Amino acid sequence: MNAAAKINARDYLEIYQNPEAHRVSLKHLDLFIGDQAFQAGMNSILNTTLQIPPFKPMEEWVFENIELANNKSTRPGPMRLTVYQREVALAINDPNVRQIVVAKGVQTGYSKFIKALYAYTVSYLALNCAIVNSTKPDAERYYKDEIAPMYKEVMALKRLIRKPLKGDVHDTGYEQRFANGVNTYIRGAYTDDAFRSYTTWLNIGDEVDADGWQPRANSIGSKIEMFRDRGTDFYDSKLLIGGTMGLTHRSIINAQFLLGDQRRLHVDCPHCGTQQELRWGQKKDANGKRPEYGFRWEINEGGFVVPGSTHYQCDSEEKCRITQEEKYAVH
Ligand SMILES: [Zn+2]
Structure with missing residues (x-):
């Protein structure tokens, strides 16, 4: 007979209160061996599992978590940041930097950098993030071609994809809700609602000198200001804007670049x-x-x-x- 299976909490209380009646001696209860095993177990993981892992800067995380496929890169394997990208990544991890303006040449890998940054922010930093392209079709294309494939290819992101239950909000190309509580937003700057009703730590603007970012006749303030305001709930929010520089007199990138320390x-x-x-x-x-x-x-x-x-x-x-x-x- 398996006595242990039949003894419930009430029986234990009865034994504890009347040890004589049950002919057991609680004095023989010796926890020493169990305690020793517990201490040894704790010691073995004290310097490994129980330690808070060191913070991973973007460059390191990207190398460990993003694998570039053969058919999509001239350099397949773990993603390495190039010299241009590394500088921006350092600024992202620098708590004193709140705004980064990248006046880029063509084909410097800025779009690839942004998607890697998106993956890092969502899965590692676990902070809300918005990407605003010039127009709605641009945003749709960016989502389909750059962001959506990462949900299959980047494991760190893949495991955060929720399976929405009945009644849950479903993800769209414009808004996603991840299992770790992070929300992301992808918008086109041209549309009126591009800078409304979300709160994000990282705000990324792409092709900021394209037409969609130009102020419209009836709009209040510049779109960059509206975008920056999305981060006001975070004391250390970041605004990253970049793109190929357009005509200097109407260039938003140039104007913003001149506000900074103008690093070359x-x-x-x-x-x-x-x-x-x-x-x-x-x-x-x-x-x-x-x-x-x-x-x-x-x-x-x-x-x-x-x-x-x-x-x-x-x-x-x-x-x-x-x-x-x-x-x-x-x-
Ligand atoms: Zn040389």
Whole structure:
């Protein structure tokens, strides 16, 4: 007979109160062995499992959590931030920085950076985030092409996808609610409701010099101000705006860039170590000569870039050639 299974709490109380009647001695109850096992167990995890893991800056988290697929990247494998992206990532993790303005060139991986930042903010920082593109169709395209695939590919995000129960709010391309309590919003700046009724720690504006971001005749204040206000519930909220700079006189990016410390990207050449500003270097002088530094590539007869010919020419006596593969080694 399995006595243990039949003894309930009331029986224990009875035994405890009348040990004589039940011929048991509570004096023999010795917890020493159990206590020893417990202490040993605690000691073994004291310096591992029970420690709060060190904070992961974005660069490290992205490397560990985002895997670039073969068909989507020239450099498959764990995602590594390039030299431009790394600087923005450092500013994201710097509590003293509240606004970051990126005046970018074309094809610098800004969109890829934003989606990685979105994944980091939602799953690691567990904070609300909004991404505002220029127009509603832009926002839809960005959601479908960049954000939605991550819900399958990035495990850290995938495991936060809720299975809505009956009566729960369903996710849309514009709003998502994650299992860790994070909400995200994707909007087009052109529409009136783009900057209404949500509260977000990180506010990301993309292609901010595109038409959708220009103030409209009947609107109150600038869209950047309205967007910044989304973060007022957080003492350390962040606004990241970026895009290719448009015409200077109406450029929102330029105006915002001038408000900041106007950092320019300086890099050390991996060959000779010369520190220099990374510049496009295409502008010819009065004699039709291009500067000695800058991005260089060869074009074939068909008008296409010769594979492997793209490189950066170092601004030093040596004129070192920094190749595409070396760009991750540039700091
Ligand atoms: Zn060099």
